[in-house]
Amino acid sequence: xxxxxxxxxxxxxxxxxxxxxxxxxxxxxxxxxxxxxxxxxxxxxxxxxxxxxxxxxxxxxxxxxxxxxxxxxxxxxxxxxxxxxxxxxxxxxxxxxxxxxxxxxxxxxxxxxxxxxxxxxxxxxxxxxxxxxxxxxxxxxxxxxxxxxxxxxxxxxxxxxxxxxxxxxxxxxxxxxxxxxxxxxxxxxxxxxxxxxxxxxxxxxxxxxxxxxxxxxxxxxxxxxxxxxxxxxxxxxxxxxxxxxxxxxxxxxxxxxxxxxxxxxxxxxxxxxxxxxxxxxxxxxxxxxxxxxxxxxxxxxxxxxxxxxxxxxxxxxxxxxxxxxxxxxxxxxxxxxxxxxxxxxxxxxxxxxxxxxxxxxxxxxxxxxxxxxxxxxxxxxxxxxxxxxxxxxxxxxxxxxxxxxxxxxxxxxxxxxxxxxxxxxxxxxxxxxxxxxxxxxxxxxxxxxxxxxxxxxx
Amino acid sequence: xxxxxxxxxxxxxxxxxxxxxxxxxxxxxxxxxxxxxxxxxxxxxxxxxxxxxxxxxxxxxxxxxxxxxxxxxxxxxxxxxxxxxxxxxxxxxxxxxxxxxxxxxxxxxxxxxxxxxxxxxxxxxxxxxxxxxxxxxxxxxxxxxxxxxxxxxxxxxxxxxxxxxxxxxxxxxxxxxxxxxxxxxxxxxxxxxxxxxxxxxxxxxxxxxxxxxxxxxxxxxxxxxxxxxxxxxxxxxxxxxxxxxxxxxxxxxxxxxxxxxxxxxxxxxxxxxxxxxxxxxxxxxxxxxxxxxxxxxxxxxxxxxxxxxxxxxxxxxxxxxxxxxxxxxxxxxxxxxxxxxxxxxxxxxxxxxxxxxxxxxxxxxxxxxxxxxxxxxxxxxxxxxxxxxxxxxxxxxxxxxxxxxxxxxxxxxxxxxxxxxxxxxxxxxxxxxxxxxxxxxxxxxxxxxxxxxxxxxx
Numbered sequence: 001x002x003x004x005x006x007x008x009x010x011x012x013x014x015x016x017x018x019x020x021x022x023x024x025x026x027x028x029x030x031x032x033x034x035x036x037x038x039x040x041x042x043x044x045x046x047x048x049x050x051x052x053x054x055x056x057x058x059x060x061x062x063x064x065x066x067x068x069x070x071x072x073x074x075x076x077x078x079x080x081x082x083x084x085x086x087x088x089x090x091x092x093x094x095x096x097x098x099x100x101x102x103x104x105x106x107x108x109x110x111x112x113x114x115x116x117x118x119x120x121x122x123x124x125x126x127x128x129x130x131x132x133x134x135x136x137x138x139x140x141x142x143x144x145x146x147x148x149x150x151x152x153x154x155x156x157x158x159x160x161x162x163x164x165x166x167x168x169x170x171x172x173x174x175x176x177x178x179x180x181x182x183x184x185x186x187x188x189x190x191x192x193x194x195x196x197x198x199x200x201x202x203x204x205x206x207x208x209x210x211x212x213x214x215x216x217x218x219x220x221x222x223x224x225x226x227x228x229x230x231x232x233x234x235x236x237x238x239x240x241x242x243x244x245x246x247x248x249x250x251x252x253x254x255x256x257x258x259x260x261x262x263x264x265x266x267x268x269x270x271x272x273x274x275x276x277x278x279x280x281x282x283x284x285x286x287x288x289x290x291x292x293x294x295x296x297x298x299x300x301x302x303x304x305x306x307x308x309x310x311x312x313x314x315x316x317x318x319x320x321x322x323x324x325x326x327x328x329x330x331x332x333x334x335x336x337x338x339x340x341x342x343x344x345x346x347x348x349x350x351x352x353x354x355x356x357x358x359x360x361x362x363x364x365x366x367x368x369x370x371x372x373x374x375x376x377x378x379x380x381x382x383x384x385x386x387x388x389x390x391x392x393x394x395x396x397x398x399x400x401x402x403x404x405x406x407x408x409x410x411x412x413x414x415x416x417x418x419x420x421x422x423x424x425x426x427x428x429x430x431x432x433x434x435x436x437x438x439x440x441x442x443x444x445x446x447x448x449x450x451x452x453x454x455x456x457x458x
Numbered sequence: 459x460x461x462x463x464x465x466x467x468x469x470x471x472x473x474x475x476x477x478x479x480x481x482x483x484x485x486x487x488x489x490x491x492x493x494x495x496x497x498x499x500x501x502x503x504x505x506x507x508x509x510x511x512x513x514x515x516x517x518x519x520x521x522x523x524x525x526x527x528x529x530x531x532x533x534x535x536x537x538x539x540x541x542x543x544x545x546x547x548x549x550x551x552x553x554x555x556x557x558x559x560x561x562x563x564x565x566x567x568x569x570x571x572x573x574x575x576x577x578x579x580x581x582x583x584x585x586x587x588x589x590x591x592x593x594x595x596x597x598x599x600x601x602x603x604x605x606x607x608x609x610x611x612x613x614x615x616x617x618x619x620x621x622x623x624x625x626x627x628x629x630x631x632x633x634x635x636x637x638x639x640x641x642x643x644x645x646x647x648x649x650x651x652x653x654x655x656x657x658x659x660x661x662x663x664x665x666x667x668x669x670x671x672x673x674x675x676x677x678x679x680x681x682x683x684x685x686x687x688x689x690x691x692x693x694x695x696x697x698x699x700x701x702x703x704x705x706x707x708x709x710x711x712x713x714x715x716x717x718x719x720x721x722x723x724x725x726x727x728x729x730x731x732x733x734x735x736x737x738x739x740x741x742x743x744x745x746x747x748x749x750x751x752x753x754x755x756x757x758x759x760x761x762x763x764x765x766x767x768x769x770x771x772x773x774x775x776x777x778x779x780x781x782x783x784x785x786x787x788x789x790x791x792x793x794x795x796x797x798x799x800x801x802x803x804x805x806x807x808x809x810x811x812x813x814x815x816x817x818x819x820x821x822x823x824x825x826x827x828x829x830x831x832x833x834x835x836x837x838x839x840x841x842x843x844x845x846x847x848x849x850x851x852x853x854x855x856x857x858x859x860x861x862x863x864x865x866x867x868x869x870x871x872x873x874x875x876x877x878x879x880x881x882x883x884x885x886x887x888x889x890x891x892x893x894x895x896x897x898x899x900x901x902x903x904x905x906x907x908x909x910x911x912x913x914x915x916x
Binding site: 006021033344381395 | 464477500502518525534555566590802805831832835838853
C-alpha cells in the first residue's frame with residue numbers, strides 16, 4: 001500500500017479529537033433521551049427517486065453502482081440528509097410506531113458538492129424530530145426548540161444563538177401590505193445575508209413588484225429581533241393586519257417564551273424576523289443557529305415545522321424538527337485547538353513491566369484495576385523504567401504502576417507531580433477527573449463536562 | 459412520497475431493537491476502553507485502487523459517481539471492511555500516532571453481494587486492532603483474544619466459542635510431513651466445513667499431491683481441539699517435527715493459556731486446529747467464532763495476526779486484530795425475539811396533562827425529573843386521564859405523573875401495579891431498573907446488564 005493523502009471534503013479525526021466527538025455525541029444522546037426521544041438509525045442509501053423528489057438537491061447525490069455491473073446504476077444513492085430517510089422510515093413503519101413519535105438520529109450524510117469552509121462531502125448530523133399521525137399540536141414546536149437549546153447549552157462549544165422565525169408571520173405580513181407575489185418577496189429578503197440592504201430594497205421593487213413604501217416595511221420587519229416577546233409590539237407598530245400574521249406572532253411568541261429557561265450565557269434563543277429558510281416544505285416555525293465567533297460557517301443548526309413531512313396519499317404526517325451540523329460545528333473547533341482531549345488514549349494507568357517473564361504479574365494488576373472501572377494498559381516491552389515512564393508521558397497517561405517484584409506491595413506514581421506511593425490494585429482509586437480523558441476547552445464559558453456526566457448519567 | 463418497502467440486504471431496526479444495539483455498542487466500548495483501546499472512525503469511502511488491491515473482494519465493492527457527472531466514476535467506493543481503511547489511516551497518520559497503537563472502530567461497511575442469512579449489503583462491524591511500528595511483540599495476540607472474549611462474555615447473547623489456531627503451526631506441520639505445496643493443503647483442509655471428511659481426504663491426494671498417509675495425518679491434525687493446552691501433546695503424538703510447528707504450538711498454547719480467566723459459561727476459548735482463514739495476509743494466530751445455536755451464520759467474530767498490516771515501502775506495520783460482526787450477530791437475535799427492550803422509548807415517566815392551559819405545570823414537573831436524570835415526556839394533548847394512561851401503556855412507560863391541579867402535591871402511578879402515591883418531582887426516584895429501558899434476553903445465561911453498567915461505567 002502506497003503512502004496516501006487525506007481526501008478533501010472527508011474530514012477524519014485523530015484519536016484525541018475523536019474523544020471530543022464521542023463526548024459531544026454522548027451529551028446529545030443523554031439530553032435527547034431525557035426528553036423521551038428514541039434513537040433511530042436508517043440505512044445509508046435510498047432509492048434515487050426518493051432522493052430526487054426534491055429537485056434542488058439533485059446535484060449533490062452520490063449514486064452507487066456495483067463494480068462488476070458497470071452498465072447500470074444500482075438505482076440507489078447515499079442520503080444527503082436525515083429528513084428524507086426518516087420520512088421514508090415513518091411511512092414504512094407507520095403501523096408499528098406510536099404517534100406522536102419522537103426520534104433522534106446521529107449519522108453521517110454525504111453530498112458531492114465542492115468542499116469549502118464548513119462544507120464537507122461526508123459529515124455527521126444530529127437530528128431530532130417529532131412527527132404526528134394526521135395532526136401534531138403546535139406546542140411540539142416549542143418542545144424541539146427547548147430540547148435542542150438545552151443540548152447545545154451542555155456542549156463545550158462557543159455560545160450559540162438560536163434564531164427563530166415563523167413562515168406564517170412573514171407570509172401574513174407580506175400579504176397584509178398587499179404584496180402580489182409573497183414567495184418572490186421571501187426569496188429576495190432571504191438575500192439579506194449576502195447583499196447590502198440597499199440592493200435588497202431595489203430588488204424588492206424590481207423583482208418582487210413592491211412599491212418603495214412596501215419594500216421599506218418588509219425591511220423594517222426583517223430588522224426586528226428580540227430575546228423576549230417584545231418583538232410582537234414592534235411588529236404591531238408597523239400597522240399591518242392579517243390573520244396569518246396574528247397566528248404567526250402568537251406561535252413565535254410561544255417559542256421564545258417557552259425557551260426562557262435556557263436563555264443565558266451559553267445559548268440565546270431569539271426571535272429574528274429576517275430568517276426565512278429557503279426550503280419550500282417549511283410551513284410555520286423556522287430555526288437557524290449561529291455559533292459566536294464562527295458566523296462565517298453559516299447556520300450550525302436549522303430546521304422547522306413541515307405540515308407534511310410525509311404522506312402516503314391517505315394519511316399525512318406533520319412534523320417539526322431541528323438538525324445540528326455536528327461536523328460543521330466541531331471540525332473547525334478541533335482544527336483550531338479550541339477543543340481537545342486531556343489525553344489521546346482511554347488508559348488512566350500504564351502498568352510497568354519488570355521483565356517479560358513477569359508479564360502475568362503486570363497483567364493481573366491491570367485486570368484488578370479494570371474490574372473496578374479503571375482503564376489500564378500493560379507496557380509493551382520490559383524496557384528500563386525511565387523509558388516506560390516516557391512512553392506514558394507521550395500518551396499523557398497520568399499514572400504508572402510498578403508491580404511488586406518480590407511478592408510485596410506495588411507502587412503507583414503520578415507522573416505529573418512525581419508522587420509515588422504504595423498501593424493495592426484492589427482498592428486504589430484515582431481522582432474522578434483522571435478516570436477518563438477529559439474534554440479541554442479554551443473557552444472559559446464552557447460547562448464543566450465531567451461533573452455534568454457524573455451527575456446525570458448514572 | 460409513495461408507500462415504500464424495505465430494501466433487501468439493508469436491515470433497519472425498530473426503536474426497541476435499536477435500544478438493544480446501542481446497549482451492546484456501549485458495552486463493547488466500555489470494555490475496549492478499559493483495555494486502553496482508542497476509538498477511531500474513518501471516512502466511508504476509499505480510493506478504488508486501495509479497495510481493489512486485494513483482488514478477491516473486488517466483486518463486492520459499491521462504486522460512487524456524482525449524479526450530474528454520469529460519464530465518470532468518482533474513483534472512490536464504499537469500504538467493505540474496517541481493516542483496509544485502518545491500514546490507510548495508520549500510514550497517513552503514522553507520524554502523529556504512538557505505537558503500539560490500540561484502536562477500536564464500530565462502523566458500517568458495505569458489500570454488493572447477494573443478501574442471504576447472516577449476509578447483508580450494509581452491516582455494522584466492531585473491530586479491535588493493535589498495530590506496531592516495525593515490530594509488534596507476540597503477547598499482543600493474547601491481548602486481543604482476551605479483550606474480545608471478555609467483551610463477548612459481557613453481551614446478552616448466546617454462548618460464544620472463540621476458536622483459535624496458528625498458521626505457523628499448520629504450515630510447519632504440513633512442511634514437516636513433506637507436503638510439496640503447503641498452501642494447496644491448507645486450501646483443501648479449509649473445505650472441511652462444506653465437504654464430508656472422505657471427500658476432503660480424496661482432494662488432499664488428488665489436488666494437493668499428498669500420499670494417503672500424509673492426508674490422514676493432516677486430517678488427524680484438523681480433528682484436534684482443546685480448551686486448555688492439552689492439544690500440544692496430541693499434536694506431538696502425531697510424531698511430526700518442524701521448527702515452524704514448534705513456534706506455532708508455543709504461540710497457540712500462550713493464547714489459550716492467556717484466556718483461561720474468561721473461559722466459562724458465556725465464552726469458550728479453544729484451540730481448534732481445523733481453523734485456517736482463507737485470507738493470505740494472516741501469518742500467525744487466526745480466530746473464528748461461532749455463536750451456539752446459530753452455527754449456520756458462520757463465523758461471528760474473526761481475525762488474526764498479519765505481519766504486514768500496512769507498509770509504506772520503508773516501514774512495515776505489523777498488526778493483530780479481531781472483528782465482531784455486530785449485525786450478523788444481532789439482527790437474527792432481534793428478529794427471532796431472543797433479544798428485545800423493556801420499552802421502545804427512553805421515557806420512564808409520562809407527565810399527564812390536566813388541561814392545555816396548565817401545560818406549563820406539567821412541563822415544570824418533567825423538567826424537575828429530567829434535572830435528576832429521569833427521562834420524562836409530557837402528554838401531547840389533554841385527553842381524559844384513562845386515555846393518557848393507555849398512551850403510556852402502549853409505550854410501556856412504567857409511570858404516569860398526575861400534576862397538582864390546585865397547588866397541592868402531585869401523584870405518581872405505577873401503571874403495572876396500579877399503586878398511586880403522593881410525590882414530589884424534586885425528590886421522587888424510580889427503582890434503578892426502571893430508569894432506562896432494559897435489554898431483555900430470553901436466554902437465562904445472559905449476564906445482568908444493568909448491574910454491570912452501574913458498577914463499571916460511572
